[in-house]
Amino acid sequence: MTLAIGVIGTGAIGQDHIRRLSQTLSGARVVAVHDINPLQAEAAVKQYQLAASVHDSGQALIRDPAVEAVLVTSWGPSHEEFVLDAIAAGKPVFCEKPLAVSAAGCMRIIQAERGHGKRLVQVGFMRPYDAGYRALKQVLQEGRIGAPLMLHCAHRNPSVGEGYTTPMAITDTLIHELDVLRWLLDEDYVSAQVVFPRKSSHTLPQLADPQIVLLETRSGVRIDVEIFVNCQYGYDIQCQIVGETGIASLPEPASVPLRSAASYSTAILTDWKQRFIAAYDVELQAFIDGVQAGSLTGPSAWDGYAAAVAADACVLAQQNGTVVDISMPPRPDFY
Amino acid sequence: MTLAIGVIGTGAIGQDHIRRLSQTLSGARVVAVHDINPLQAEAAVKQYQLAASVHDSGQALIRDPAVEAVLVTSWGPSHEEFVLDAIAAGKPVFCEKPLAVSAAGCMRIIQAERGHGKRLVQVGFMRPYDAGYRALKQVLQEGRIGAPLMLHCAHRNPSVGEGYTTPMAITDTLIHELDVLRWLLDEDYVSAQVVFPRKSSHTLPQLADPQIVLLETRSGVRIDVEIFVNCQYGYDIQCQIVGETGIASLPEPASVPLRSAASYSTAILTDWKQRFIAAYDVELQAFIDGVQAGSLTGPSAWDGYAAAVAADACVLAQQNGTVVDISMPPRPDFY
Amino acid sequence: MTLAIGVIGTGAIGQDHIRRLSQTLSGARVVAVHDINPLQAEAAVKQYQLAASVHDSGQALIRDPAVEAVLVTSWGPSHEEFVLDAIAAGKPVFCEKPLAVSAAGCMRIIQAERGHGKRLVQVGFMRPYDAGYRALKQVLQEGRIGAPLMLHCAHRNPSVGEGYTTPMAITDTLIHELDVLRWLLDEDYVSAQVVFPRKSSHTLPQLADPQIVLLETRSGVRIDVEIFVNCQYGYDIQCQIVGETGIASLPEPASVPLRSAASYSTAILTDWKQRFIAAYDVELQAFIDGVQAGSLTGPSAWDGYAAAVAADACVLAQQNGTVVDISMPPRPDFY
Amino acid sequence: MTLAIGVIGTGAIGQDHIRRLSQTLSGARVVAVHDINPLQAEAAVKQYQLAASVHDSGQALIRDPAVEAVLVTSWGPSHEEFVLDAIAAGKPVFCEKPLAVSAAGCMRIIQAERGHGKRLVQVGFMRPYDAGYRALKQVLQEGRIGAPLMLHCAHRNPSVGEGYTTPMAITDTLIHELDVLRWLLDEDYVSAQVVFPRKSSHTLPQLADPQIVLLETRSGVRIDVEIFVNCQYGYDIQCQIVGETGIASLPEPASVPLRSAASYSTAILTDWKQRFIAAYDVELQAFIDGVQAGSLTGPSAWDGYAAAVAADACVLAQQNGTVVDISMPPRPDFY
Structure with missing residues (x-):
């Protein structure tokens, strides 16, 4: 029914x-x-x-x-x-x-x-349901690039509104990476550091933009995430895993290759709502199917907690400029 | 309901x-x-x-x-x-x-x-429901490459079974191009020619493979379609529109870019069922929605007829080696 | 000295x-x-x-x-x-x-x-000295795509002057493909056909543009070359070899990949002089070195003759609309 | 003469x-x-x-x-x-x-x-003579991506010999980035930090590999350089400039695109000698021409000094794990 x-x-x-x-x-x-x-x-x-x-x-x-x-x-x-x-x-x-x-x-x-x-x-973390991230995780799990050592990521928006503040780069923007990278690597973070590059002239006075967040996981994987919410050119999500024997990247959204006006190009999205539009469908269908089957499998309350703990540490790292420890208890068997 | x-x-x-x-x-x-x-x-x-x-x-x-x-x-x-x-x-x-x-x-x-x-x-022609072909048609309709002049296409399978015959290259394989290219250009074909390149050694004796079909449309657009059903390397559908001011191509299926073993690569599908898997969903949902709304909009009986008329001409062109006229009556207002 | x-x-x-x-x-x-x-x-x-x-x-x-x-x-x-x-x-x-x-x-x-x-x-045929064509030939010779069956090529210019005529599409433009494709495949042509797509509105009245030339080689390889000398968007040379087990293409000229203004792009050249600029150096150095070593190895008078014979047939094919035989004597041992 | x-x-x-x-x-x-x-x-x-x-x-x-x-x-x-x-x-x-x-x-x-x-x-710093880096600098200078804010770089070798030590990641490997990035941005470094990801199992015991070096320039540009000298898959040099309005990347070395065995691929070099082979020619020709013209323009003794000063700071940063200041005097008018 x-x-x-x-x-x-x-x-x-x-x-x-x-x-x-x-x-x-x-x-x-x-x-x-x-x-x-x-x-x-x-x-x-x-x-x-x-x-x-x-x-x-x-x-x-x-x-x-x-x-x-x-x-x-x-x-x-x-x-x-x-x-x-x-x-x-x-x-x-x-x-x-x-x-x-x-x-x-x-x-x-x-x-x-x-x-x-x-x-x-x-x-409602939808990125683990995105076909690109799932394909990326599969490549990793099949051992095609060896054990992961480093992740190079970026989360870029064309621009943000006046109400967007420096901590929101973590709580509203990075929060998606905090969830999906943990899911991708299947392990927790142990530390965070934030560095502030030269500020873009297209950013409002109160906002530090761009920022680079450096994370370390329990096994020593190093992650850098560029957050750049006034990058002007598009909504662009990048994720590259450097493994012991190779490198795998998140696929770009499909687009018509065009030869025109002395340029060979594909389109970059500008509206974030288009980027993971299919993933929203899949995540909600998974909830329906999970309830019907009597067993939920998507992002759990524990995953919500883990993202919140990591985000707290990153905001602290923004403020004090040092390496901040992230302290996550072990995952209970319940989850 | x-x-x-x-x-x-x-x-x-x-x-x-x-x-x-x-x-x-x-x-x-x-x-x-x-x-x-x-x-x-x-x-x-x-x-x-x-x-x-x-x-x-x-x-x-x-x-x-x-x-x-x-x-x-x-x-x-x-x-x-x-x-x-x-x-x-x-x-x-x-x-x-x-x-x-x-x-x-x-x-x-x-x-x-x-x-x-x-x-x-x-x-059940599903290609007009494929996101790639739809994006391609949109680029064309927006005038971003000017009026179309030529199409360069390919339909390649890794291999086919023993029962596959030379005319089936038209009736089973090219039939999809005959439908979707007509939909893409919104006009009918007026002639067909088939040329037979040197035969692949990976092909069974009774089969001419590859083949090249040359079509002309009412407005003079020239189309070449390479059909190569024992190409070994993958299931690969190519479509490139050369317009007066630029060129647009069908997007490749998304795949994880990989740097590994001295090679930068993306995967090519080998199973045709994967290639248009999303389009089957969309076409059938369109049928449901169309029935519910009291108005069908997908490929019509007239489109089925047009594909059949063109296929008949192509099979004749295979046999007699000359340019064969394709005679389509004008589309009735009904469709 | x-x-x-x-x-x-x-x-x-x-x-x-x-x-x-x-x-x-x-x-x-x-x-x-x-x-x-x-x-x-x-x-x-x-x-x-x-x-x-x-x-x-x-x-x-x-x-x-x-x-x-x-x-x-x-x-x-x-x-x-x-x-x-x-x-x-x-x-x-x-x-x-x-x-x-x-x-x-x-x-x-x-x-x-x-x-x-x-x-x-x-x-002075310089394309056989182009690093891209040389790499393409090497891939072919190493057997990495099996025996060649088809070539899909294009020769596009942004625009041409008023003096450019329909036969010049062969004698001035296609002549380079006639030379380099013969060198690439190491065999002669046996027939030519020319088809005329719908004419671009950016072309002068006296000129048929674009054109498609269909060539067949002695072993049955089928070649299609799109010649489009008012394509507006750039100077663009394409060459794709379809072999029995794979496909190899001429590399695009290197260019800085750019993410900007909702577009991911690389530049396409517009000036033909830039496209093979390095090949001119290599061809002339080869002449100097060949003379010094007492043995010329580059394009010979025989190659010049072969290109001329093929060009004559293509011009005839433009005029009479049929498949024209190309009759080349066997290469003398001298060459 | x-x-x-x-x-x-x-x-x-x-x-x-x-x-x-x-x-x-x-x-x-x-x-x-x-x-x-x-x-x-x-x-x-x-x-x-x-x-x-x-x-x-x-x-x-x-x-x-x-x-x-x-x-x-x-x-x-x-x-x-x-x-x-x-x-x-x-x-x-x-x-x-x-x-x-x-x-x-x-x-x-x-x-x-x-x-x-x-x-x-x-x-003998040859990278400023590489056509790719020169094109990248030109894009930057033309203002096509706005002011530079961040650089994401990588220097990867398939493997290194037994004699290669952790400091050599700076003095033998990073030294090229220290030179060319300074040339690209036209400004000096002010600080360096080194972080050590999880070590690759393909690395010898005495060597920390990979490493990530974080540099800051006088104007606040943040640079991350991944050094990975046992990456197995190839010799791979990456350089991406994130500017205020767009992103420009170092072109990949040209290679024949291949469709084969369910994969669409280009080759990655494995021998470092091939990567900048043309740049060596250009740098030495520039020296000859500069001497003949009475005016040397290539990397100067001052540039050699700047690279040495930065390298010293990076080696110190490897050892003490903190952010190390880099102290360069202003460039004398002589240079």
Whole structure:
């Protein structure tokens, strides 16, 4: 049967997931929605022609017996509470990043989930579902480049708004690398350092841009990630693994090769929403399939916690200019 | 509501479409199946856990009131009859290629569909749904390379079985180019010529391989298509449009760039099934969405007819070594 | 000792070779010059600070005992006479293309050279000295793509002047492919056909542009060469060899890969003089070294004849629209 | 007239330069040689058919009135003395790297040269003569990527011999980047840091491999250079400049693109001698032309000193694990 899903938060990302569930993915339907703005919730029901009830609160939605699983796509600071409620109700919950606004919040979710005795939470890190990253991990796992020694990465945006601050380079931007590189290497970070290159003249005064984050993993792999959010030229995600016998890179998004005006070129995306558009479909289908099969396999609360711990260390490293230790407890067998 | 689909033919391609409808696509379910081998039909029901009846004949399936739309994935020579039956029943029908084994058969379907007064048929040409070809067509339509003058194409397979014959290079292999290039340029062919290069030593005695087909369109665009079905190295589809001011090419399938063993490389596919795997999803979703919206937009019976007419001319050109005229009537307003 | 060279014709190409001999290459010096315009000859002596005599005629220059070898870079129709004179004087001669304006003229040179008993003539076909073509031939010779079956080539210019005519697509443009492809495959052509695609709107009224020339070699290799001399976007030379087990292509000229303005690009040359600039150096050094070593190895009078015979057939094929036989006698042991 | 050159040191690199001067370059000839092993010096004279005297000592060669310019290609520790002798004799000298084995030695040469009143020394850093680096610098200078902010570089060798030690990663390998990146950016370094990733299992016990060197320039440009001298897969030099509006990369060496065995590939060099082979020609021709024109323009003694100062700091950074300041005095007007 199709999975009956309640959606908390019908903003941009919430609506996008509603569209996916209604028009693209297999095996689920939206039966309930809630938004802090009731008019927006009702508008979403209308736009996507949902046979769905509109709830006064996230709590009410979670308690609704018609709701079998919950999507949390509300404002970040509200995530922790809704996820804890869903766990309390014993209902599977897909929560957009961040799982909680602090590592401590993530840990509270972990405790609750472990208390329940079974995984209920999937965090909305979509990059592990991207076909490129999956192909990259496969090359690594097949031993085609030997053991990994170094990663050279970049996360570039054409530009960011006025509200974007130096720590957000970690918490909003690097957070995706913190998740996906850990998944790629299957090990935790032990230290972080941040260096600040000469600042781009295209950056606002309050923002240090670009930045380079240097990470070290438990086995000694060294990672450098360039974060450059006013690079002007495009939205560009790079990831290169240097192994003992070879080097593998994240594939570039496919594009029509063009010979024109004395140039041989392919297009670079400028809108981040296009870059991982297929991965969003795959991640949400995986949640549906996981719930149906009784076993979630995607990014867990533990993964959300690990990203939060690493991000905290990176922000500290931004501030004090030294190498900061990252202290992650071993992964419990539960995860 | 979900579209209730009956599937005639549960062989490899039929099962693949059943899997799509059940596990991947949105808005449809399989409610009836038939196969000339009833055990295979029942096996498919079991394997995909379908709530579907098994019919003794395609005709019975088509008449079943529970069936709202029909998929014809049976043996090629049976297609015409089932499609005509579906039209007679006023039910939308998705038919795998070929629509009919002769141009005359395609024309009979066209007559029936026009008699019905509304499009009911979508032919299973999937390449117009491939993201690469669509991007290529967009570049062309945006005027980024000017008017098209020449197309250089290739269709290469690593190898083919013993049963593959010289005319099959047209009817089984080139047929995809005949469809997609006509769609890309939005015009019909007026002539065909075939030249036979030196034969590969990796080819069986009865088969001329490679072959080069030269086509001309109504506006004078010249197309060369290399067909090389024992090329050994991979399944490789190339399409390059030379326009008045630039050149655009079909993107290569994404692959992890690798530096290893003194070589910088990306993988080339060897299995044709992988090449357009996403396009099959899109084409079938388009059929579902089209039926739901009351308006089919994909490859029509007229497109199936056009491909058949062009293929007939190419086979004749193989035999007599000269330039053969291709005579297509103008497209009726109906299509 | 350095080779004493006399240069007949001090136009653009003549001056370029004088510069090479004086400033770049090893083992030669210019000791005599002649031009139909004596002022231009004197200007060249001055500009390149040559210790060289200026002769009234090419004949006088050839007879000058101080001249050990001759460069013929004069007007095309005068080539044959000067080459014959050099042979008569027993002096090695490097002659820019064309060796003669007709196949018959080339044959007269062959007769004279064979009468002399030893190779004295090198024709200025520079592509066999291009590092890219040499690497391509090496891949072929190492058997890395198996026996060659097809060649897909293109010769594109951004634009041509008003004086450029349809036959010049063969005699001025294709002539380079006629030489280098024969060298690449080490075999002669047996037939030619020309097809005319829809004409580019950027082409002058009297010119058919683009054109596609289809060649067949003795062993059955099929070659298609797109000639497009008003392609707008650049000077672009393509050559792809399809072999029994793989495909090898001419490398693109090196260029700085750039990520900028939503585009990942490399530059395409627009000036033909840049494309084979290094090959001109190598070809002329080979002539100097060959003369010094007593044995010329570069493009011979026979190669000049072969190109002329093939070009004649292609021009005929342009005119009558059919497949034209190319009749080359077997290569004499002398060459 | 041709420049009369004396060569001190007829080992591998010395012989290679003798070959260049005799057979490839324009405007010079070898008139004298010396080697610590007289038999080797005589063998070189014989092999390259030189009209050259063989001297008992480098000093004698330098004093020989027939010698107009000196090439120092002897053992590294002897360079300083020979260069000082050449300066004392007022003769232009091309010295292979290192100019001297210490920064202090380089400074003594600078003092002597300034005392002479005119540039006499060119150091054998060839990368600024590489066409790829020159094209990269041109892109930068044309403002096509805005002001440079970061450089991501790599210097990889397939493997190194047993004698290769951790500091040699700086003094033998990174030394080329220290020179060429400073030339590329046209500014000095202010600090260095070295981090040691997990060690490759293909590396000998005494060697830390790979290493990452982090440099900062006066204007704040941040540079990371991966040094990996047992990378197995090839000799691979990477250089990417991230500017304010775009990114430019060093072109890959040209290679035949190949489709074969399910792979689309180009070759990566494995022999470092092939990588900059053309640059050696250009650098030595520049020395000849510079001497003839009375004005040397290539890498100066000051550049040799700057590389030595930076290398010293990097070796210190290897040892103490911290960020080490690099203290370069301002460039004197003399250079």
